[in-house]
Amino acid sequence: MRWVDVKEGFKEFLEEFKREKTGIAGVILLVILVLVALTAPYTTIPDLPEKWRSSAYWEDNPKNVPPTWYNMFTSQKLVPQEVYYINDLKITHPSDTRTVIEADYNFPNRYILGPQGIIIRGLNVSVGDPMNAPVFDLYLLRPDGKKIPLLKNKPLSAGTISVGRDSTISANVYIWLVNVTEGREITMFEVPLQTILISDMVAPMFAKVEPGMNVTQIIENPEPLWGNYKLVLDINNPAPDKNKIMLDNIKVTFLGRSYGTMGTDYLGRDLWAGIIWGSRVSLTIGVLVSVLSTVIGLVYGVTSAYLGGNADEFMMRINEIFASIPSLPILILIGATMGHITLMFIVLLLVIFGWMGIARISRSMALQIKEQTYIEAARALGAGNGRIIFKHILPQLLPYAFAVIALSVPSAVIAEASLSFLGIGDPTAVTWGQILNAAQNQAATTKGYWWWVLPPGLGIAVVGLTFVLIGTALDKILNPRLRRL
Amino acid sequence: MGYLKYLAFRIVNALLVLLIVTFIISALFVRVAEESNRSKMYEELMLWERTEGAKIKQSQGLEAFEQAKAAKQASLEEKYELNIPYWQKVYRKAVRTLKLDFGTTSMPIFGTNNVSDIIKVAVPRSILLFTTATIIVIILGIFLGVRAARHAGSVFDRGLSIFALLTYSLPMWWTGMMFLLIFAFKLGWFPLSSMFDPQLTGWAHVKDVLWKLALPVFTYVFVVFGGWAWTTRNIMIGTLQEDFIMAAKAKGVPEHKIIYGHALRAAAPPIVTMIIFALLGSLGGAIISELVFNYPGMGRLYWVALQQNETNLLIGLTYFFTVLYLAGVVLADMIYGFLDPRVKVGASARM
Numbered sequence: 115m116r117w118v119d120v121k122e123g124f125k126e127f128l129e130e131f132k133r134e135k136t137g138i139a140g141v142i143l144l145v146i147l148v149l150v151a152l153t154a155p156y157t158t159i160p161d162l163p164e165k166w167r168s169s170a171y172w173e174d175n176p177k178n179v180p181p182t183w184y185n186m187f188t189s190q191k192l193v194p195q196e197v198y199y200i201n202d203l204k205i206t207h208p209s210d211t212r213t214v215i216e217a218d219y220n221f222p223n224r225y226i227l228g229p230q231g232i233i234i235r236g237l238n239v240s241v242g243d244p245m246n247a248p249v250f251d252l253y254l255l256r257p258d259g260k261k262i263p264l265l266k267n268k269p270l271s272a273g274t275i276s277v278g279r280d281s282t283i284s285a286n287v288y289i290w291l292v293n294v295t296e297g298r299e300i301t302m303f304e305v306p307l308q309t310i311l312i313s314d315m316v317a318p319m320f321a322k323v324e325p326g327m328n329v330t331q332i333i334e335n336p337e338p339l340w341g342n343y344k345l346v347l348d349i350n351n352p353a354p355d356k357n358k359i360m361l362d363n364i365k366v367t368f369l370g371r372s373y374g375t376m377g378t379d380y381l382g383r384d385l386w387a388g389i390i391w392g393s394r395v396s397l398t399i400g401v402l403v404s405v406l407s408t409v410i411g412l413v414y415g416v417t418s419a420y421l422g423g424n425a426d427e428f429m430m431r432i433n434e435i436f437a438s439i440p441s442l443p444i445l446i447l448i449g450a451t452m453g454h455i456t457l458m459f460i461v462l463l464l465v466i467f468g469w470m471g472i473a474r475i476s477r478s479m480a481l482q483i484k485e486q487t488y489i490e491a492a493r494a495l496g497a498g499n500g501r502i503i504f505k506h507i508l509p510q511l512l513p514y515a516f517a518v519i520a521l522s523v524p525s526a527v528i529a530e531a532s533l534s535f536l537g538i539g540d541p542t543a544v545t546w547g548q549i550l551n552a553a554q555n556q557a558a559t560t561k562g563y564w565w566w567v568l569p570p571g572l573g574i575a576v577v578g579l580t581f582v583l584i585g586t587a588l589d590k591i592l593n594p595r596l597r598r599l
Numbered sequence: 600m601g602y603l604k605y606l607a608f609r610i611v612n613a614l615l616v617l618l619i620v621t622f623i624i625s626a627l628f629v630r631v632a633e634e635s636n637r638s639k640m641y642e643e644l645m646l647w648e649r650t651e652g653a654k655i656k657q658s659q660g661l662e663a664f665e666q667a668k669a670a671k672q673a674s675l676e677e678k679y680e681l682n683i684p685y686w687q688k689v690y691r692k693a694v695r696t697l698k699l700d701f702g703t704t705s706m707p708i709f710g711t712n713n714v715s716d717i718i719k720v721a722v723p724r725s726i727l728l729f730t731t732a733t734i735i736v737i738i739l740g741i742f743l744g745v746r747a748a749r750h751a752g753s754v755f756d757r758g759l760s761i762f763a764l765l766t767y768s769l770p771m772w773w774t775g776m777m778f779l780l781i782f783a784f785k786l787g788w789f790p791l792s793s794m795f796d797p798q799l800t801g802w803a804h805v806k807d808v809l810w811k812l813a814l815p816v817f818t819y820v821f822v823v824f825g826g827w828a829w830t831t832r833n834i835m836i837g838t839l840q841e842d843f844i845m846a847a848k849a850k851g852v853p854e855h856k857i858i859y860g861h862a863l864r865a866a867a868p869p870i871v872t873m874i875i876f877a878l879l880g881s882l883g884g885a886i887i888s889e890l891v892f893n894y895p896g897m898g899r900l901y902w903v904a905l906q907q908n909e910t911n912l913l914i915g916l917t918y919f920f921t922v923l924y925l926a927g928v929v930l931a932d933m934i935y936g937f938l939d940p941r942v943k944v945g946a947s948a949r950m
Contacts, residue, residue: 434616438928439623440920442886443901447627447913524768531770532887536902550773554891559779560791567780571773578768586764 130591137587143580151393158387166383166391166544173274175382176230176369180565184372191225195370200361210354215347217366221257221320223340228320229368231278232345236363239272242356251348252283254319257341262290262319270349270359277316278369284315288329291318295327309333377565380556385549389569392546395457396527396577401519403464403526408519410465411472416507418473419480420499430477433470441467442532449538457540464529472518476511483507513592520585524578531574546570602936609932613925618697620921624914625693629685632910636679640672647671692914701915706907708900714915717900722882722919725889725896728812729881732819737874739820740827745858747828748835759832763825772887775818779891782814789814793894815892831870838866868938872931879927 131137155161165171176195185191196219204216221228234252241247252265252275264283265275277283285305292300313333320343321336345366351357376386418429445463449455483489484507492502533539534547535554549570553559558566648668656664676682680691695702701714709720747756783789793811795804838844839862847857882897889898897916904912 431612431616434612434928435619435623438616438620438921438924440917440924443905443913443917443920444624444627446886446905447631528768528770532772535770535772535887536890550776554776559776559891560784562780562784564780567773567776571770571777574770574773575765575768579765582764582767 127591131587134587134590136583137591140580140583140585140587143576144584147393147397147577147580150390151397154390154394158390159384162387162391163542163544166388167541169381172378172382172384174233174235174365174367174369175378175384176371176373177378177382178380178561178563178566179230179371179373179378180563181375181377181386182370182372183375184377184565191222192227192371193221193225193229193368195373196229196368198366198368200364203364203366205361211351213349213351213359213361215349215361215364215366217345217368219343219345219368221338221340221343225340225371226338227317227336227371228338229316230314230371231276231316231369233277233367233369234275234347234364235273235367236365237270237272238358238360238363239270240358242358243353246352246357248349248351248357248359250350251346252277253346253348255344255346256319257339257343258322260294260323262287270351275347277319278314281310284310287315287319291323291329291332294323295325295329295332297325376569377563379549379552379558379563379566385566385569388544388549389546389573391544392549392570392573393577395540395543395545396530396573399457399461399464399530400523400527400577400581402461403468403529404519404522406461406465407468407526408472408515408522411469412476412508412511412515413503414469415473415476415478416480416503416511419477420484420503420507422484426477433473436467437470439467442529445529445533446536446538449533449536455538455540457543460530460533460540464526468522468526468529472522475518476514479511479514480507483510513588517585517589517592520581520588523581523585527574527577531570546573605936606929606933609929613929617921617925621696621918622689622693624917624921625696626689628910628914628917629688629692631908633681633685633688635908635910637681640675640679640681643675644668644672696914696918701918702911704904704907704909704912706909708903708909708912714912717912718897718915718919721895721897721900724894725898726882727808728815728889728894728896729819729885730878731812732816732823733877733881735816735820736824736827737877739824741831741863741870743824743828744831745835745863747832748839749854749858751832751836756832759825759828763829766822766825769822770887771818771822771885772891774822775815775888775891778814778818778821782817793892795895811894815888815894818892819888827873830873831866834866834869835862838862841865868935871934871938875931875934876927879923879930882923 150157159165174197180192182192182194198217202217204218206214206216208214219229239248248270249267250265250270251263251267254262254264256262264277264286266286285302288305288310289300289302292298309330315333317336318332320339321332322339323332349359351359374384374386376384376389379385379388414429414433418426418433421429445467448463452459489502489506492506497505530539530545531547531550534545535551537551539545539548539551547570550567553563553566553570556563652664652668652671655667673682680688683691699715701718703712704714704717706712708717711717711720743759747753747759750756779789779791783791790811793815795811796807835858843865844857844862847861852861886898886901888894889896890902893899901913901916903909904916
């Protein structure tokens with residue numbers, strides 16, 4: 115083949131491809147997918163796979179909440195995440211020893227619940243005088259003028275203050291609820307532990323609480339109290355010269371009841387970032403597995419057909435053996451016994467169990483080509499087996515190969531996702547299957563966390579659709595006679 | 600004569616493949632079992648040391664204890680087959696498997712320890728679910744595919760093609776999760792788990808089973824029928840362009856008769872092959888789908904066996920799957936040769 119012919123052929127092919135609307139749609143989708151995968155570190159969080167498994171990294175995110183845009187479709191609106199840094203906070207010093215930090219929070223109208231929790235972190239404390247260590251009060255001022263004492267006279271340390279996850283704070287909220295509704299003071303020991311550990315004790319803080327109301331009722335069915343709230347951290351530092359309190363890194367987070375573009379999972383992980391990063395693995399594995407298994411299958415099938423006779427029989431028996439081993443169970447077994455599995459190993463496994471069908475089809479095609487006169491001519495001229503196979507038969511099957519590669523990407527993507535879904539995957543990578551695996555383990559479907567289940571599967575479907583569209587278009591143009599029916 | 604010889608060749612061939620696959624599977628699983636058996640043996644030895652061994656040490660002294668311990672270890676090694684070389688173990692396991700003697704599980708599943716009995720409980724359940732679904736898929740797929748082929752290029756045909764392409768790229772288990780979310784969680788029409796209620800008997804049991812089958816069957820049909828319809832359509836379009844159809848049309852044979860009498864019969868061999876493999880495949884269940892629906896069939900059993908490291912059950916199940924596949928290959932070849940005379944000619948010519 116001369117270079118000019120190749121160029122001409124390619125031009126002709128492009129002309130024809132342009133007329134295939136589905137193929138064009140597939141190419142556009144592919145370009146978008148590749149762009150999304152390549153830009154993942156810049157559009158989301160860099161080094162996500164390293165952070166994905168550390169639950170500490172995601173602590174400032176709400177857990178199991180839907181995406182923010184969901185509010186547009188529902189009457190029960192859920193507040194988004196709000197973060198305050200030092201410049202967003204009001205910091206005053208009423209006296210030498212006191213520092214008051216205030217955060218203004220607006221609980222907007224028509225939203226059903228307040229934030230999922232409040233987290234204060236980044237307080238840098240160095241105590242030089244332990245006898246006079248700094249202490250703090252934390253309270254919430256409500257639009258109805260009531261004040262909820264969350265913590266009182268607590269020693270200030272460098273740790274995190276977490277409203278909603280700290281049982282002392284939850285107990286204090288309960289005590290306050292009883293105090294307002296029934297007018298009596300109860301002690302820490304009268305607080306029912308069951309209630310404060312299981313129920314949401316943050317929502318009642320942002321709910322209507324009036325004398326005469328029932329505490330259980332408020333906790334179970336909080337009625338929102340909209341308006342401006344003020345979270346106050348009142349620090350008392352008796353020895354300001356020796357105890358240093360640095361506020362530069364302070365961060366106050368009002369955890370949302372909704373979060374970001376795709377919500378969060380049970381660890382508070384940003385699912386949007388996970389799904390964007392998952393596309394990298396999906397595309398790489400899909401393309402790699404289908405290219406490798408197609409190439410191996412082609413060479414195997416053509417060789418088998420060309421050699422013929424006993425060699426052909428023998429090679430076809432090996433093919434049958436591979437084809438009749440139930441692949442998914444064996445893959446699961448190998449995965450389970452290997453322990454740590456890398457992505458490349460998964461590719462290898464999927465290729466080992468994925469080349470047989472292509473080998474069969476290419477063999478039957480090669481059997482026809484083999485009988486043609488020019489092959490005989492080449493043999494008569496003394497061409498070796500390798501030369502005939504690679505130079506004369508394989509190129510004829512190439513167009514078919516391109517279509518097969520595209521058409522077998524979806525099954526490779528699904529196979530990888532299935533393995534990850536079963537918990538057998540590369541633990542250092544973020545994949546759609548693994549996200550779905552976590553969803554299944556946490557019973558996301560039976561709890562109705564659709565934002566956790568829907569997007570990864572849609573991702574798989576979109577990758578699959580992309581390659582099916584391209585593959586069928588290629589099939590139509592390149593193999594008008596050898597149409598796979 | 601050609602046909603019988605061809606058939607015999609195919610059967611012998613399948614048996615040969617089965618033999619080799621059984622050895623491969625045994626080699627794999629024996630390797631897995633070896634480690635768990637070793638740890639089981641040491642556990643048992645430790646237990647013996649603490650109870651009987653301690654007694655011997657007290658009454659007969661350290662030397663007698665060492666001797667008794669060695670004897671105990673040897674007997675345990677024999678029990679767990681740790682004293683024979685790897686390849687011999689593989690051979691023994693493979694021979695036993697070929698004789699359908701799968702052994703027992705360490706923990707009872709479905710109330711029994713016998714692997715064969717466990718499989719006998721699970722297979723009908725998978726058949727119930729997947730065979731029902733496959734039959735619906737076949738009927739729906741062929742009917743819709745033929746319709747699309749008759750009106751090739753119509754809105755219906757295009758719609759069907761797009762639907763088929765879309766569902767082809769969907770993992771079935773994910774679709775199952777979505778349907779659980781929509782139909783079981785949101786709308787509450789179906790149960791969230793398809794595990795049968797063991798307390799029910801008689802009519803109540805039938806109703807329970809039907810109700811729990813509904814969503815998995817619907818999911819399966821939804822994901823698979825598009826592909827079937829599309830394949831049938833493609834085969835039919837190819838057939839409809841052949842000369843004998845043209846001739847029949849020219850003769851004035853009614854269209855209905857051309858489609859179902861002539862064309863579908865000519866297109867039958869590949870479709871029949873597809874049907875055989877689909878039906879046989881349905882016996883195996885689908886591991887992940889059964890897991891998602893929490894359905895107590897073969898697939899879920901496989902998963903449970905893996906989780907609990909029940910090697911004997913795993914070998915039994917894998918053997919079952921392999922036999923099914925090879926039976927399908929032979930059956931498909933048989934029917935193919937029966938329906939399509941060209942195959943016989945080709946095969947006997949090669950003989």
